[in-house]
Amino acid sequence: MKHLHSGKVRDLYELPGGELLIVARDSISAYDHVLDTPIPDKGRILTQLSLWWFERLADVVPNHVVSTDLPDGSPAEWEGRAVVVRRLDMIPVECVARGYLTGGGLKDYRKSGAVCGIVLPEGLEDGSRLPEPIFTPTTKAAVGGHDQPMTYQDVEQLAGAGLASRLRDITMEVYRRGAELALERGVIVADTKIELGLREGELVLGDEVLTPDSSRFWPADDWEPGRSQKSFDKQFVRDWLVSPESGWDPASGTAPPALPAHIVEQTRAKYVEAYERLTGRSWA
Numbered sequence: 001m002k003h004l005h006s007g008k009v010r011d012l013y014e015l016p017g018g019e020l021l022i023v024a025r026d027s028i029s030a031y032d033h034v035l036d037t038p039i040p041d042k043g044r045i046l047t048q049l050s051l052w053w054f055e056r057l058a059d060v061v062p063n064h065v066v067s068t069d070l071p072d073g074s075p076a077e078w079e080g081r082a083v084v085v086r087r088l089d090m091i092p093v094e095c096v097a098r099g100y101l102t103g104g105g106l107k108d109y110r111k112s113g114a115v116c117g118i119v120l121p122e123g124l125e126d127g128s129r130l131p132e133p134i135f136t137p138t139t140k141a142a143v144g145g146h147d148q149p150m151t152y153q154d155v156e157q158l159a160g161a162g163l164a165s166r167l168r169d170i171t172m173e174v175y176r177r178g179a180e181l182a183l184e185r186g187v188i189v190a191d192t193k194i195e196l197g198l199r200e201g202e203l204v205l206g207d208e209v210l211t212p213d214s215s216r217f218w219p220a221d222d223w224e225p226g227r228s229q230k231s232f233d234k235q236f237v238r239d240w241l242v243s244p245e246s247g248w249d250p251a252s253g254t255a256p257p258a259l260p261a262h263i264v265e266q267t268r269a270k271y272v273e274a275y276e277r278l279t280g281r282s283w284a
């Protein structure tokens with residue numbers, strides 16, 4: 001098979017029949033670096049979580065999944081973390097829904113009182129829950145670049161009014177369903193990013209959906225607006241990397257050091273916990 005693209009934590013291949021293969025690696029990224037130390041089973045756990053969400057959301061939007069059978073000639077180690085998907089005509093918009101204000105959205109809000117042209121109430125802090133979830137699309141940045149916020153009018157100009165409306169409706173419904181289910185199970189989904197493409201004129205959900213890589217997962221019992229929230233899955237890694245033990249400085253521009261075994265194990269356990277809490281299934 002032909003290698004097409006490598007993202008931070010996933011690779012894309014083209015299959016002889018014209019379909020694509022997405023392979024999730026056990027890589028984890030923090031402070032804008034992909035770490036050298038893999039988290040065992042992360043690729044499999046997030047692939048299986050995404051597949052579970054694709055199925056649950058099939059009444060909202062069709063998806064690009066064709067099969068989880070490994071294509072002939074694939075390395076056996078890809079089992080469980082490789083998905084055969086239909087090739088879509090991807091819409092070049094990162095479709096983001098936010099239920100809480102943080103990250104780039106908070107930065108824009110502090111500068112202008114708005115996010116993607118949507119004016120928000122005054123007095124919101126880092127981690128504030130928004131009165132209603134909002135659609136905050138961004139451009140798909142080139143490798144190493146940063147996504148740029150788009151207004152809804154930008155999306156209409158790019159995709160047309162009809163498609164823009166569908167992109168927003170689907171994004172908001174995927175977020176609403178995901179955030180509602182997750183909160184019942186003790187996980188806040190602060191925001192999520194989906195990617196949609198066209199196939200025979202129909203919008204189809206691509207990429208991955210409602211994973212800790214495509215979304216911000218926060219432990220609900222630790223939520224406190226006014227400070228940065230703990231990441232459900234990445235907090236052990238983030239804290240260790242800036243601890244005296246690691247000896248690393250994010251501002252140094254150098255690559256982060258390898259993670260100690262106990263941080264790897266605790267982080268793997270968080271991915272297992274997220275999968276089990278959300279799906280109600282045992283990972284074993």
Ligand SMILES: N#Cc1c(N)ncnc1-c1cnn(CCN2CCOCC2)c1
Nearest residue numbers: 007010012022064085086087088206207
């Ligand atoms: N999904 C999908 C998909 C599709 N079904 N058809 C055509 N193109 C794409 C595609 C091409 N690039 N990306 C960006 C995100 N990638 C996701 C996979 O992993 C690598 C990054 C999506």
